Amino acid sequence: MQRVGFIVYPGFQIIGLAAATAFEIANLVNGEPVYEVSVRSETGETIPGSDAVSVSSAILNDTHFDTLILLGGTDLPRPSHGLLAYVREAHGTVRRLASICTGAFILAEAGLLDGRRATTHWLLAPELKTRFPAIKVEEDRIFLIDGTIWTSAGMSAGIDLALAMIEKDLGREIARSVAQKLVLYHRRAGGQSQHSTLLQLEPKSDRIQTALDYARRNLKKTLSVEKLAEAARLSPRQFSRIFRAETGQSPAKAVEQLRIEAARLMLEQGRHPVDVIARETGFDDRNRMRRAFLRAYGLPPQDIKRRLAET
Known part of the structure; x- marks a missing residue:
């Protein structure tokens, strides 16, 4: 069983958790569970989102994850020292460390994107480029894979990121079937323009x-x-x-x-x-x-x- 953890923090944007549904549907399409999905936070409490929605979370601990995904928010995240330390340590143990939207700023602040290709929401890509000049920011991508680190654009692009992970794990046909069940017009590849x-x-x-x-x-x-x-x-x-x-x-x-x-x-x-x-x-x-x-x-x-x- 592959453990997939979605990391939330105060001000996260709820649409990022839509990507969790892709893994849920993949379990159904596959016929037997492949993914165990959980929502995690530094405190393990109920975490308020950017608007009216809050979510319950389990605490980030020594649980081993196959994939960790940092959610984004409408504002730039302000990660604590504890979260940054956790992300740095996780980079050495997980198979995939990913971000949706402004979650890339957490990876950047942790120093994990230096010298790598990365993307984020097109509105904030110039800010990412300015604040972290060592990153090779490609602002017009749906998602990017550089080694074990995956980054995606904002909003619904997290679903494309999840579908790409499912395709890597379970093959194109299952990923396509998941996309159909999510009623997506088509599954966007990583290189597709955000516009x-x-x-x-x-x-x-x-x-x-x-x-x-x-x-x-x-x-x-x-x-x-x-x-x-x-x-x-x-x-x-x-x-x-x-x-x-x-x-x-x-x-x-x-x-x-x-x-x-x-x-x-x-x-x-x-x-x-x-x-x-x-x-x-x-x-x-x-x-x-x-x-x-x-x-x-x-x-x-x-x-x-x-x-x-x-x-």
Whole structure:
């Protein structure tokens, strides 16, 4: 039985504990228990969260854990000397030491991220980079694995972290089944961007949203202004004007961003060569896709694929 401990402290954010459900469901999918999950704290008392929720916890003691996960909070954590000492000691005994969101700041303060690649919530990544310059902060990752230390972005990214651990332990099929039972749209790989193109575009009207949904479903096709306007039931001239007013971008630029996002997801999945990905996402050829990736990331697809393989 693998013991998984979630470490909480005053001000932790309750959404981090959603990752515990992934391990619970993995036990059910597997047919027999694999994980023993508990909530731990330095005092072993009822710990108040960042809002209205408090949780009961068991005390951090000499129990051996396979995996320890530090939760994050809406504010930067202020770990006690005792918690930092415990985390440092645990690093030498656990198979995996992980953080969700601002939990990375605890690992950083304990000195365990120096020289390592790490991530956190994109809003606080610059702060992590400034306060701890020895860390190789990658602020646009869902999660990262560097040796025995795992770090994830904020909020729901803790679930992606847990699913990746389950996949490492029990295989891709069980992890996929757990994701389905959690009613997730898809299981995000570690290298995926923390930002969603559709969320960033944030159209205000149903007609522009409909056009973007049409584009996302038909990336392989030629997506002219006329086609998108037809999906939105507007004239091309009206469509272009309203689209730019609502999103701040041209339709062509928005379509390119959707194609880049889809291509990067296919790169993460690692099942197709670059030429196939270029065709399936509407770039037609690898050179056109390469130029788009250089504009978006400053790196060609092959370099990003190589980085993802290291995650």
